[in-house]
Amino acid sequence: MRGEKTTTGYGITVKSVSNSDGKINVLVEETNPDKNSVLSQVVTYPYTIIETDIPSCDIAVKNSNGKNYSYYDIERSLPPIIGISWASGNLKNIYKENNFIFLQIENSNGVSQFFYLNDNDDGKNKIKDLKLDSNVTIKYALGTPQKYKNNSSFPLTEIMLPVDKSSFTDKNWKDLGYFKNSDKNMQWTLSYDNELMKENINNSNIYVVDSNGTIIPTQASLTDDKKSIRVTPLKPYTAGETYYLFIATDVTSNIKVSNQGFRMQFQVSVQ
Template sequence: MNRKNILIFTLIISAISAVPANFVKAQEDQPKVISAICSKPPQGITTNELKPYVLNEKEIANVFGNYSNEIEKLKLHSGYYVFDNEKYGLEASDIYVLISLGKRNSTGYGINVASVEDVEGISKIAIQETKPSSNDMVGESITYPYIIVKFQQGTQNVKVITESETELSPLVNSSELQEQNWTDIQARLNVPINKEWLITFKNNILKENISDDTIYVRDSRGYKVAVDLTVGDDNKTVKVTPADKYEEGQTYYLFVSKTTNSQKDSTNKIKGYRMAFNILGDVTIGDVE
């Protein structure tokens, strides 16, 4: 790899008053508390328990058969997608949400829905990842576990929370390109179509905290773009490589987010870091005045 094609920028995490534990130091022997996800909110907050239904493969084909290619692209990433009822021809009273785990290196992974609640107009979906045990016979092939869950009486204002209390990011989110609660890094112009970014952190990072929920790329429409993330042996660097070449002349956005943890700093609203970059494109005489 040509070192000239690698940009190194340092994220000054330690300057923030409450450094996310996921980027610096894991709390030792911290138990997974499922009840914290499903627990009732304080009195005074209106909560309605909803009845989720997970579609099987045949039902997915019947409901979304005309959009199978779109679903195949969405499930490549970790996150969630709320289907637009009008676009997909769905009943107005139904809410459909695709939830995916992203890339896994074997079969045997899946998603359970622990609960769905409407909390003050937010449909909160709590999920648990199922993993193969040491005794399970699994195939050594790349898989992309996902589900499509359906419920009624909720809203399309959705949050998806894992058993470790991490909030999944939406697979499509155009508003995130302009949100004010990100620290913007100077945009880069005319970069190669196979550009690899090298992110350097000031403090050590944990490999298990690096995923396409914490470091990801969106295109100009807000869709997540498939990238490969490689943590360096020094545990301070992450290389971001496009799974496919970027499109010439297009603009993309690299996000480095701060993950949630049990000791949140309510005074710090910054989500993380964002950098726009534009892909080098051919110029013709007709484009120049």
């Protein structure tokens, strides 16, 4: 998937899948609209789905221009994740129609996106703490869209409420300092003396928020030696914005501290 595009005309296809010495190489081709084309000014989400039998090994994805894309390991015991994306914005409305609950999220550019979940006990439980006009982060699947008032909506899988900004100064979190970097896709590596348990490496224990407390989509993954955690943004950070990385003590029982965890403030410098 190529993420959110502001017009039609974008596409992505898989050209080949090959096995080279135990490493799966996936070659994709991305197409962009011609500069002189007349395009519909609607938000689109170009993606393609393929199915192939592959062993449990390293997977590398590269486009025809040579750009490499990260692949995040998926537990083989879980259903395959076909396509996942994220959106952040202001919760404008919640609608119910045809056994679905629809959420309207407006991003910082004033563009609305719609997401849906089933109107059942599980769906109602996911939205029970939501308040209109609050900033939320949505994790959704690029699965079968539903229509709401001629708007395509994607299936919602997770809703993350903003973090209370008092946690930026809460003394129950131990500060790790302040850092500044010019890389909008900067990746943090957290190193420990002892091995960590994979089930503790999740978005509840390790997360990044902006200065408004809005959760920023990131992926926390355990390295092969199980002694380090990599925190990678799933969308580029914004230059000039201040962010906070939180690491809860639940990540490991090897650290004995009398606080909730660790907090690090960082900023992407303006070029």
